[in-house]
Amino acid sequence: MNWWLAAACVLVVGGLGPCLWGAARGTAGRRVVAQNMATLLLCLVFLLLAQGYGRPSYADLALVVAVLGPAGTLVFTRLLGDETGARPPGTRLLTPAVLIGAPATVVPMCIAAGPGRATIKLIFIGVLLIAGGAVTSWAVRRG
Amino acid sequence: MTRRVRLWVLAAGLLATAALYAAACTQLPGFGGSWHPYGDRAVRAALQQRTANTVSSVNFDLRAFDTLGEESVLFASVLGTVVLLRRTRDEKRVAPEPVRVPAALRRYGRLMLPVTLLIGLYVIAHGQLSPGGGFQGGVVAATSLHLLYIAVDYPALERFRPLGLYELADGAGEAAYVLLGAAGLIAGSAYLANVLPLGTFNTLSSGGTVPLLNAAVGIEVTSAVVVLLAHFLAQALEIEGEREEDRSA
């Protein structure tokens, strides 16, 4: 196992695990926050897996999560409506998580990949992730 | 057949299946081993057909007939849903209540729609090269359209979604797959045989019929999901039953 895969393992256990805990109990708002956080972390997990297995084409999964993950969260905020309530617990973690997590994953991967098309794709995924994270955390905060 | 006999037949069937399954499991190669009898053959065949993504080669070339079945399952289930969720004579269509969506969210939805659609098309087009293909990309493309409902509003989705065209495209995608199969038959070999020039390995045009079949599935899946969600949306937002109320009252 290399460091990339180890990092993915840490994110799965320490990130997705607590998200599942948050999504399985509590108010609807808290659950949506956990779901949103899970999609953000999942994108990072897929990026790390692509790098760890040495398969750049696996990054396509991260690309798809970066656009569909926010769409999924917006489905919940749209259709659960008032049930979520404004400022559910854990909301303030969302923006820092994506603002720190996305560059912390994408930048080392770009350095490892070197200049080229792969790097552009990685940066594109990072930008999509940050934009999606910003919009969804804002939508969740509004309730 | 009495209930008792039926239960015995069921028990015999379950037992036989369990025994066969257990026997089959004993012969399975160990987890994570290096011996892959099917995988090695599939990879060899995929390389022969110059298809970089072996999974696509299996789905759309080596076992393309299975995929025709799967595509037909989706086609049939969408058809069934359309029939079940249609507006019946005693139901009326009401205009859905307008929802106020903040401007920032609308901007995000309008911006991300083309991006998501492009990613969907990218996944369809690269099915023969990297993970993905007609099904995956088709669902992504169909989701992109529904950003209009999720992030903008329902009337916006209705404006940009000519449902009749999507129903037509659903059938056309399914028909394209069947006809591409017939092309193999006409060319003289077999149904769904890969008869086109195979191209250069690891380029967009490689794989012969694989990209074309992928495109057919992409069209079918995109339209199928759009039609499916259209009926769910209409039922949840627009259609109200009247008579039922009278009956229960």
Next chain:
Amino acid sequence: MDDALVVAVLVLVAAAATAAVLQRDPARQAIVLSLLGLALAVLFTVLQAPDVGLAQLAVGSAVTPLMILLTVRKVRQRKGRPK
């Protein structure tokens, strides 16, 4: 050592599936179900089946929750109607 990742994701999938079954409210269940879908996508990728993972991701992240929540809304409409 690679197996540690597989085991971690398998446990996550089992936990998510159990949690999804134990939910009572269908709307909240949809949230857990969406997480189960994400966990399954990771599992497929870790087992080197990214095509399946991508299919799971495409269907599970937005389309399935949308269909479930629309159905819940329709059913609640029917229940909430004055008798």
